Amino acid sequence: xxxxxxxxxxxxxxxxxxxxxxxxxxxxxxxxxxxxxxxxxxxxxxxxxxxxxxxxxxxxxxxxxxxxxxxxxxxxxxxxxxxxxxxxxxxxxxxxxxxxxxxxxxxxxxxxxxxxxxxxxxxxxxxxxxxxxxxxxxxxxxxxxxxxxxxxxxxxxxxxxxxxxxxxxxxxxxxxxxxxxxxxxxxxxxxxxxxxxxxxxxxxxxxxxxxxxxxxxxxxxxxxxxxxxxxxxxxxxxxxxxxxxxxxxxxxxxxxxxxx
Numbered sequence: 001x002x003x004x005x006x007x008x009x010x011x012x013x014x015x016x017x018x019x020x021x022x023x024x025x026x027x028x029x030x031x032x033x034x035x036x037x038x039x040x041x042x043x044x045x046x047x048x049x050x051x052x053x054x055x056x057x058x059x060x061x062x063x064x065x066x067x068x069x070x071x072x073x074x075x076x077x078x079x080x081x082x083x084x085x086x087x088x089x090x091x092x093x094x095x096x097x098x099x100x101x102x103x104x105x106x107x108x109x110x111x112x113x114x115x116x117x118x119x120x121x122x123x124x125x126x127x128x129x130x131x132x133x134x135x136x137x138x139x140x141x142x143x144x145x146x147x148x149x150x151x152x153x154x155x156x157x158x159x160x161x162x163x164x165x166x167x168x169x170x171x172x173x174x175x176x177x178x179x180x181x182x183x184x185x186x187x188x189x190x191x192x193x194x195x196x197x198x199x200x201x202x203x204x205x206x207x208x209x210x211x212x213x214x215x216x217x218x219x220x221x222x223x224x225x226x227x228x229x230x231x232x233x234x235x236x237x238x239x240x241x242x243x244x245x246x247x248x249x250x251x252x253x254x255x256x257x258x259x260x
Contacts, residue, residue, distance in 0.1 A: 004113065004128045007079075010059055011103045011115055012126070014083075017055070018048045018101035019119040022086055026120065032093035040089040045069050048085035048101065056081050063105075066234070068208045080106045080234060082211040088184045097121070098184045104211035109234040114215035116189045125189040127215035133192045140193035142222040142244040148251045151197035151244075152178045154187035160202030165239055168227065168256030172200055175255070188213045191242055192220035198252055199242040206237050217242045223249040227256055 001009075025044035033041050049069045056065055057073075064075030067083040081104070086092050088099035097120045105113040112129040125140075127133040133140050145151055153176040161169035173179065176198070180187070183196075190196040214232050217224040224242035225231060229249075232240065241256065243249035 004131070007060075007105055007113055008126065008128050010055070011105065011113060014052050014055060014103050015101060015115050015117040015124060015126075017051050018085060018103075019117055019122075021048050021051070022092070022099070022101065023119045026092060026095075026099075030093075032089075040093045041069075042086070042089060042093060044092075045085045045089055049083055052081075052083055052085065052103075066207060068206070078108050080109075082106060082111070082208050082234065084208040084212070087209060091184065098182075098186050100185045102185060102208065102212035104208075104215070106211060106234045111211040111214040111232070111234075114212035116185050116212055116216055118186055118189070123189070125192055125216045127192075127219035129215065129219070131219065133216050133220035135189065135193050140220055142191055142217070142220045143194040143197055144221060145197040145244045146247040146251075148175055148198075148248060148255070149177070151176045151248065152180070152195065153198040154180050154183045154190070154196050154200070156199075156201040157182045157204075160204040161239075162203055165202050165227070165256075169200065169202070171255045172198065172252070185209075185213060188217055188224075188242055191222055191244060192216050194244070197244040197248060199240075200252075200256070201240050203238045205240060207234060210236050210240060213240075213242065221245070225249070225253075227253070229253050 049067045062077040064080035065073040084102040092099040101117040103115040116125040227239045
């Protein structure tokens with residue numbers, strides 16, 4: 001078993017823990033509280049990340065950890081786990097289904113492993129560097145769509161597109177064959193299996209919202225960057241865009257550029 005395979009096996013164990021805890025919480029009576037920034041928080045968020053950190057520290061004591069709920073633990077190796085126990089807590093807390101657990105591993109700051117786990121439909125996307133993207137046990141690929149006018153476009157919550165970003169949002173809102181809205185990270189998984197061609201998010205993303213998406217999109221043949229076309233990393237936050245092909249990505253960047 002290679003090093004990355006060993007890390008993926010550990011990540012899959014983390015995903016199983018999260019799927020069990022989040023599904024049980026979602027079907028029970030639970031309370032939603034709010035952080036100082038207004039974002040939602042549940043006991044499930046805290047419990048899942050605590051369990052994850054315990055397992056990672058036990059298996060990989062030299063690895064760093066960055067998580068949404070408990071912050072940064074600096075490691076002594078090149079590897080950092082990037083964790084979001086429930087991405088879409090706003091939806092989770094409202095009893096909706098489009099939430100996920102995000103697990104990523106970065107090596108020297110770059111994501112090399114990613115899992116998007118959707119507990120309620122029981123769907124899971126996973127990818128490791130050089131090994132492709134898998135969905136429900138089978139390999140998947142992006143559509144390789146190149147034509148913006150023919151694209152299926154997923155646009156995030158309109159409230160996340162502020163200031164100069166609003167013009168880019170409106171440019172994509174007015175094109176494409178089909179548009180869907182506020183699909184969350186499930187949209188990036190759908191891009192990896194050819195169902196969506198473009199995903200656009202505004203400024204409200206943090207590192208733990210981003211890193212797991214990168215291997216899933218890239219290993220399926222897609223492209224994912226910030227709005228300036230820069231690759232994403234452990235230092236990334238803010239607005240991102242993913243496309244089914246590099247050609248489509250270039251066309252989209254032209255559309256959302258503040259100078260377009």
